[in-house]
Amino acid sequence: MKFDTRAVHGGQKPEPITGAITVPIFQTSTYVQSGPGEHTGYEYTRTQNPTREALERNLASLEGGTHGIVFASGMAAISTVMTLLKSGDHVICSDDVYGGTYRVFETVFREFGLDYTYVNTSNLAEITAAARPETRMLWIESPTNPLLKITDLRKAGDICRGNGWISVVDNTFASPCFQRPLEFGTDIVVHSMTKYAGGHADTVGGCAITSDEKLAERLRFSQNAVGACLGPFDCWVILRGLKTLGLRMRQHEKNALAIAHYLEKHARVKQVIYPGLPSHPHYELASAQQSGFGGIVSFYLDGDIEAARVVCKSTKLFRCAESLGGVESLIEHPGIMTHASIPEAIRAEKGLTDNLIRLSVGIEDADDLIADLDQAFSLG
Numbered sequence: 087m088k089f090d091t092r093a094v095h096g097g098q099k100p101e102p103i104t105g106a107i108t109v110p111i112f113q114t115s116t117y118v119q120s121g122p123g124e125h126t127g128y129e130y131t132r133t134q135n136p137t138r139e140a141l142e143r144n145l146a147s148l149e150g151g152t153h154g155i156v157f158a159s160g161m162a163a164i165s166t167v168m169t170l171l172k173s174g175d176h177v178i179c180s181d182d183v184y185g186g187t188y189r190v191f192e193t194v195f196r197e198f199g200l201d202y203t204y205v206n207t208s209n210l211a212e213i214t215a216a217a218r219p220e221t222r223m224l225w226i227e228s229p230t231n232p233l234l235k236i237t238d239l240r241k242a243g244d245i246c247r248g249n250g251w252i253s254v255v256d257n258t259f260a261s262p263c264f265q266r267p268l269e270f271g272t273d274i275v276v277h278s279m280t281k282y283a284g285g286h287a288d289t290v291g292g293c294a295i296t297s298d299e300k301l302a303e304r305l306r307f308s309q310n311a312v313g314a315c316l317g318p319f320d321c322w323v324i325l326r327g328l329k330t331l332g333l334r335m336r337q338h339e340k341n342a343l344a345i346a347h348y349l350e351k352h353a354r355v356k357q358v359i360y361p362g363l364p365s366h367p368h369y370e371l372a373s374a375q376q377s378g379f380g381g382i383v384s385f386y387l388d389g390d391i392e393a394a395r396v397v398c399k400s401t402k403l404f405r406c407a408e409s410l411g412g413v414e415s416l417i418e419h420p421g422i423m424t425h426a427s428i429p430e431a432i433r434a435e436k437g438l439t440d441n442l443i444r445l446s447v448g449i450e451d452a453d454d455l456i457a458d459l460d461q462a463f464s465l466g
């Protein structure tokens with residue numbers, strides 16, 4: 087079955103007692119046993135919950151994997167994946183991963199004896215140059231945030247297989263609608279479902295998906311042992327969100343492309359960053375490994391931090407907020423907001439300068455969104 091059909095039906099059957107077409111919210115912590123140890127397969131919700139299982143099956147189907155494992159947030163998913171490693175292990179990681187990923191690696195897992203090296207994974211030679219005998223994992227984000235750099239997932243996966251490393255891709259930005267890393271040989275895909283998967287800026291969640299039985303077994307064990315599981319109601323909300331993932335992603339992309347073209351011609355804009363523009367340095371690679379370019383557009387304003395501040399304050403439909411991937415459009419200043427924890431010198435070196443603005447383009451009408459940016463530019 088094709089993607090949009092799997093999004094609606096994947097992992098879900100009518101409820102057997104009433105025939106309810108929508109998977110019910112099994113808002114329960116425990117399940118009655120007919121005698122000690124005589125249970126239905128459900129004992130305790132941290133371990134098993136039917137609503138969560140439906141979401142897990144749906145996610146596995148969308149990513150083309152055999153196992154979906156759902157967590158309380160993207161960070162809970164990422165942290166649980168780290169429990170696959172042990173003290174002394176080394177991880178090679180994309181150098182502009184999500185700030186929370188960098189923070190948990192550096193301030194939490196480093197304390198447990200894991201070591202991390204950050205390289206530009208778009209340049210495969212930098213990955214091999216960082217290899218050590220203790221390397222066990224390669225952690226990739228593609229496209230990255232906010233500069234939308236792309237890594238060749240097939241070639242990066244080949245490097246991992248050749249060295250016996252676990253390959254992990256954070257696929258939050260592209261969503262399984264536009265990119266399915268498991269098809270390129272990635273071992274584990276993770277998502278912040280808070281973003282496009284849920285899609286309505288109304289809940290927080292995360293997941294890991296794999297087709298490797300051994301990794302799935304270990305992740306399931308950790309999911310239950312560590313216990314960062316998502317509640318039944320939030321699972322239900324995200325399951326509902328996923329049904330429209332394809333519809334939403336196509337509209338996000340259509341709007342993002344229209345806005346990228348508009349920005350490219352605007353006198354107040356120095357440079358537009360969108361993987362769907364031929365001017366993007368990884369346009370060819372993005373076209374080959376993704377079936378769409380997503381809804382995030384970044385741009386450098388022709389102006390200073392004050393001018394950027396005025397633009398971010400002056401849009402009306404684009405709300406100034408962190409996060410991304412919801413139906414409503416958002417505007418943000420990475421230097422002041424999402425990436426403020428990166429020291430200024432490193433920000434400047436990476437291209438996260440004071441005139442950089444990031445848009446999470448929603449599913450509203452593109453004409454209205456462009457008119458909104460137009461009036462903001464006339465003030466800033």
Ligand SMILES: *Cc1c(COP(=O)(O)O)cnc(C)c1O
Nearest residue numbers: 159160161184256258278280291
């Ligand atoms: C938001 C985000 C995360 C963290 O997810 P939470 O749901 O906020 O915990 C991880 N990776 C990427 C790429 C993100 O955008």
